[in-house]
Amino acid sequence: MKSRSSRKKQAKPEKLAKPEKQAKPEKQRRAQEKQQQNQNRQQQQRAQEQQQQGERLSQQRQQQLIAQQRQRVTQYNQHLDQEENLEQRQIAQLRQQNRMAQYRYQEQYLEHSRQQQANLRNDRNHDYDDDPGYYMAPTYRYRRGGTYYQTNQYGADLLRQAVNNGYQQGFQAGQADRQDRWAPNYQNSYAYQDANYGYNGHYIAQDDYNYYFRQGFQRGYDDGFNSRYQYGSNSNGSYSMLGNVVSQILGLQSVR
Numbered sequence: 001m002k003s004r005s006s007r008k009k010q011a012k013p014e015k016l017a018k019p020e021k022q023a024k025p026e027k028q029r030r031a032q033e034k035q036q037q038n039q040n041r042q043q044q045q046r047a048q049e050q051q052q053q054g055e056r057l058s059q060q061r062q063q064q065l066i067a068q069q070r071q072r073v074t075q076y077n078q079h080l081d082q083e084e085n086l087e088q089r090q091i092a093q094l095r096q097q098n099r100m101a102q103y104r105y106q107e108q109y110l111e112h113s114r115q116q117q118a119n120l121r122n123d124r125n126h127d128y129d130d131d132p133g134y135y136m137a138p139t140y141r142y143r144r145g146g147t148y149y150q151t152n153q154y155g156a157d158l159l160r161q162a163v164n165n166g167y168q169q170g171f172q173a174g175q176a177d178r179q180d181r182w183a184p185n186y187q188n189s190y191a192y193q194d195a196n197y198g199y200n201g202h203y204i205a206q207d208d209y210n211y212y213f214r215q216g217f218q219r220g221y222d223d224g225f226n227s228r229y230q231y232g233s234n235s236n237g238s239y240s241m242l243g244n245v246v247s248q249i250l251g252l253q254s255v256r
Contacts, residue, residue: 055136055137056135056136056137066128066129066134069128069134069201069202070128072201072205072206073120073123073201075206076120076196076199076201076206077117077120077121079196079206080113080116080117080120080196081117083113083194083196084110084113084114086190087106087109087110087113087190087194088110090106090190091103091106091107091110094106098180099176099177099180099182100180101175101176101177101179101180102173102176102177102180102182104176105172105173105176106190106191109169109190109191109194109197112197113194113196113197116196116197116198116199116200119200120200120201123200123201126202131202132152132154133152133154133155133202133203136152136153136154137152138150138151138152138255139151139152139153139156139254139255140152140153140155140156140252140253140254140255141252141253141255142159142250142251142252142253143251144208144211149208150255151203151204152203154202154203155203155204156250156252158200158202158203158204158209159204159208159209159212159250159252160246160250161198162198162199162208162209162212162213162216163212163213163215163216163241163246163249163250164216164240164241164246165197165198165213165216166195166197166212166213166214166215166216166217166218166219166220167216167217167219167220167223167231167232167239167240167241168216168220168238168239168240169191169197169213169217169220170186170189170191170192170216170217170218170219170220170221170222170223170224171220171221171223171224171232171239172220172224172239173186173189173191173192173217173220173221173224174186174220174221174222174223174224174225174226175224175225175227176224177225178224178225178226178227184221184225186217186218186221186222189217189221191217192214192217192218192221195209195210195211195213195214195217196209196210196213197213198213199213212249212250215249216241216249219231219232219241219245220232220239220241224239231245232245
């Protein structure tokens with residue numbers, strides 16, 4: 001017959017449950033792996049952004065662009081002042097011709113132009129030195145009128161915006177002429193002649209914006225006048241050009 005002390009010694013092995021002490025290190029290891037994965041993803045994302053933006057321009061080249069930009073904004077402000085008088089005369093002519101749908105469209109365009117000019121004046125203290133659009137090197141080139149031009153991601157985005165803004169305004173102008181039972185002529189539209197809708201004065205020359213706005217406007221006008229969507233689409237009243245058409249018009253090519 002075994003003594004009480006021997007029974008107590010045999011009971012000790014039942015208390016060996018040490019795996020629970022390893023649970024905490026395992027949890028920490030998984031947390032560290034997850035954190036590392038997140039860091040890797042962030043690094044990859046930053047690397048992609050840097051690759052898209054390209055290298056930084058030299059300080060001298062950056063200051064040259066900023067000087068050109070300041071002159072461009074001054075000229076653009078003067079242009080907007082002159083154009084408002086011309087637009088007012090055309091709006092009065094539309095009313096005399098009883099083209100009320102086109103009249104309402106032009107009134108909206110004029111109101112937007114005024115707001116656009118106010119925004120430009122409020123941007124007089126723009127921080128060019130800290131704006132990536134003025135220190136990132138070109139990453140794209142495009143051809144207009146037989147000449148190649150270069151721009152970075154910010155300029156490329158504004159070129160796409162020019163085409164889409166043109167399509168949207170062209171669609172509304174064509175739709176208005178159809179409602180007024182007026183013969184189609186997109187070139188007679190003040191919006192086509194002005195071609196500054198949505199231009200903020202930054203990143204690309206005004207002539208470039210005007211050119212690609214008109215490319216979009218012409219196609220948008222055709223769709224709007226003919227009640228179709230050959231070149232674009234309509235999402236809850238917001239008109240935009242199809243992506244493949246935008247790409248064909250711009251013909252952007254990577255320079256890196």
